[in-house]
Amino acid sequence: MTYSVDGKLLSQEDYEKHLKEVMPSAADDEFVINLEKEKGWILDPPQK
Amino acid sequence: MLVKKSRIDNFDDWVDVFHQWHDDIGYPTELIGKDYHFETKLGDIESNEIEFGHFAGQSKWERLTDIPDQRIRDALAHLIEYQGDTEFASVEQQKNLLERAPTQFDLENIIRINREEMRHGWQMSYVLVTHFGESGKRQAQRLLERRATENTRLLGSFNEPVLNWLDFFTYTSFIDRDGKYQLNMLSRSAFAPLGRSMLPMLKEEAYHLAQGNIGLMRIVKAGRIPTTIIQRYFNKWLSTAFDLFHWAYIWGLKGRYDEHLFEEPADMSKLNELSRSTFFKEVSSLVDALNRHIPKDQPSCGFPMTSSGEALAPMRG
Numbered sequence A: 001m002t003y004s005v006d007g008k009l010l011s012q013e014d015y016e017k018h019l020k021e022v023m024p025s026a027a028d029d030e031f032v033i034n035l036e037k038e039k040g041w042i043l044d045p046p047q048k
Numbered sequence B: 001m002l003v004k005k006s007r008i009d010n011f012d013d014w015v016d017v018f019h020q021w022h023d024d025i026g027y028p029t030e031l032i033g034k035d036y037h038f039e040t041k042l043g044d045i046e047s048n049e050i051e052f053g054h055f056a057g058q059s060k061w062e063r064l065t066d067i068p069d070q071r072i073r074d075a076l077a078h079l080i081e082y083q084g085d086t087e088f089a090s091v092e093q094q095k096n097l098l099e100r101a102p103t104q105f106d107l108e109n110i111i112r113i114n115r116e117e118m119r120h121g122w123q124m125s126y127v128l129v130t131h132f133g134e135s136g137k138r139q140a141q142r143l144l145e146r147r148a149t150e151n152t153r154l155l156g157s158f159n160e161p162v163l164n165w166l167d168f169f170t171y172t173s174f175i176d177r178d179g180k181y182q183l184n185m186l187s188r189s190a191f192a193p194l195g196r197s198m199l200p201m202l203k204e205e206a207y208h209l210a211q212g213n214i215g216l217m218r219i220v221k222a223g224r225i226p227t228t229i230i231q232r233y234f235n236k237w238l239s240t241a242f243d244l245f246h247w248a249y250i251w252g253l254k255g256r257y258d259e260h261l262f263e264e265p266a267d268m269s270k271l272n273e274l275s276r277s278t279f280f281k282e283v284s285s286l287v288d289a290l291n292r293h294i295p296k297d298q299p300s301c302g303f304p305m306t307s308s309g310e311a312l313a314p315m316r317g
Helices: A012-020 A026-035 B011-025 B072-098 B104-131 B134-145 B165-186 B192-222 B227-238 B268-291
Strands: none
Touching: A012 B134, A012 B227, A026 B072, A026 B165, A026 B227, B011 B072, B011 B104, B011 B134, B072 B104, B072 B134, B072 B192, B104 B134, B104 B165, B104 B192, B104 B227, B165 B268, B192 B227, B192 B268
16 A cells, blocks of 8 residues: 555555655755755854 | 674673774764763663553563563564664764764764764663573674665664755654654663663753754755755655554553553554654644745645544555
8 A cells, every 4th residue: 555645545656656756856865965065055053 | 794793792792893883884983072982871760660551560670581471572672673773773874974064063963963873772782682681682783783774774764865964854853753752652661671771862862853953944944945845855754754663562561652641541552643643743843833934935844644634644554
């Protein structure tokens, strides 16, 4: 049994398609890793 | 590559293998700090009587031989091995981020989190080696032989790669929060050495998930990562966060979350739903707080849930 992230029952074929839409892709990983090299992608931490 | 030591006879032997594991996974131990010493920590349990399950009211078990049934001994060892496995796995998953910490503050935090997860694994290994005879020694050794990077850790969440700092903060906020639930539920175990082990671990774990949540808030407030991408990382980790066991309740090994606050007996048919529902509420309030800082032109974040909105649904059922 396979489900969508909003709880709908999916066929195996639809599930595989769904995963590509709702899980981080290689492009997402690359986007974040590249963004990490830029200043301001994350706020400075709170002062201790 | 497997660690070199072939046999563990006592905890000192296990410690040798632990140091070999650092080398084997390539952890830069110089970052852990010369002043930090791995050690076993035991807290005070609130009751010496078993607090729930079939043996409630009897004295908690101090030794393996106190446990009245081999099936319970096996289940207990299994629980401890799973807990220990997650601790070492998380370090293997995260160590690649040490060289890309956004700030010195984040570097110090990830080092602290890693070394405390290692200590938790140390603690579980101590219990296995000290109390569970030859089989416990083998289980403790296996904790250092499986690898998240080789997909051989015991639970799905702990074989997933953690590839960037959004990944890391999502992991520590959600998966370490799941870990808090596990530790809390084990803290009232009928096996007293396990309960004593949980209390210092819970204190340390609280820091980890707080840092995860603060990190997510810093990312959302910066507004540089589209929330559609953030959502996909939430899906990645939340969909694997529900490996909440319930079958050990009747034997007194693992209670409900905050078991001591319940006055009514447990509904055995709904133990898992209860754990998920409590976790759901906690995560829900965190996501709501993040959503308050998302720009109006971007979709808000949510989490995997059933179409009726009552409980969380795993990606695979």
